[in-house]
Amino acid sequence: MEHFSDFAISRSDGSFTFVFVNFVDDWLMKISHVIRGEDHLSNTAVQAALYDAFMVDMPIFWHLPIICNSKGEKLSKRDFGFSLTDLRNAGFIPEAITNYLAVMGISISEEVQSLESLTKIINFEKFGLHGGIHYDLEKLTWFNHKWLTRLSLDEFIARSLPYLEQHFGEAITITDGVRQAFALIQPETRTLVEVPKLIEFYLQEPELDFATLYLEVAQDKAENVKNLIHATSWQEPATQMLDVYKAQAKSAGISTKELLTTIRFLLTGNTKGLGVMDLFKLLSSSVIQKRLTP
Numbered sequence: 676m677e678h679f680s681d682f683a684i685s686r687s688d689g690s691f692t693f694v695f696v697n698f699v700d701d702w703l704m705k706i707s708h709v710i711r712g713e714d715h716l717s718n719t720a721v722q723a724a725l726y727d728a729f730m731v732d733m734p735i736f737w738h739l740p741i742i743c744n745s746k747g748e749k750l751s752k753r754d755f756g757f758s759l760t761d762l763r764n765a766g767f768i769p770e771a772i773t774n775y776l777a778v779m780g781i782s783i784s785e786e787v788q789s790l791e792s793l794t795k796i797i798n799f800e801k802f803g804l805h806g807g808i809h810y811d812l813e814k815l816t817w818f819n820h821k822w823l824t825r826l827s828l829d830e831f832i833a834r835s836l837p838y839l840e841q842h843f844g845e846a847i848t849i850t851d852g853v854r855q856a857f858a859l860i861q862p863e864t865r866t867l868v869e870v871p872k873l874i875e876f877y878l879q880e881p882e883l884d885f886a887t888l889y890l891e892v893a894q895d896k897a898e899n900v901k902n903l904i905h906a907t908s909w910q911e912p913a914t915q916m917l918d919v920y921k922a923q924a925k926s927a928g929i930s931t932k933e934l935l936t937t938i939r940f941l942l943t944g945n946t947k948g949l950g951v952m953d954l955f956k957l958l959s960s961s962v963i964q965k966r967l968t969p
Contacts, residue, residue: 708735708737742808745810768834774789847878853874887945888946892940900934901937916963917955
């Protein structure tokens, strides 16, 4: 104790300081391992002195690098992702959050693993001793996408329903067609909050903002595609029409990308997303005709 100056364990109002309360709490709970940020290094020696003074077995202390935001500053409540409530509202699922937090600051060959698997392979000896770890929202989103694709279709639908009901303001009836739509969008979904926009085209007719289309396809080219569709006689089955449209587009000097992007936009209101063939299989023939030739 000769190496320490006196330190306070209580305040003038009779309450106790963190250093003492934390020591007593861990002692009474028989904590064997303390894992915390390296910003607590300064008070660990004091707590060790308390363990020695009270003749109590001291736990093993691990001090891990501080989690920082993209600017290298300590992560705080002002940063998105600090709050689990914010993450849940943004469509991140517990498995992905847990997985990401578990592998931050370490290097393993297979990052996407269950909590049970991670508890068997994480070695605290491999954590860096100094320097902050950056909280990477894009990486967390990657983990979330991976975990969403691992869910069964029924589980994916169940977890998506609260976001759908919030978006549409009413409960969604899960028909066979809706299940099929969910099956198609599941591999495309990064967070559950994206689900309403991804599946909206199936539940209701999309509102078309052609300015969005013209960012991907020149306006004159898009108009050529629409004219081609209007001039082509409809045939059944609907999927057969894709081959017809492609042949007509080739003759008219319209690229496959321009054709398919415009068709996808007319069917869904988006220039990116599901494959056009999938859309032709999913939507009814009458719906496809109506949306392609408004």
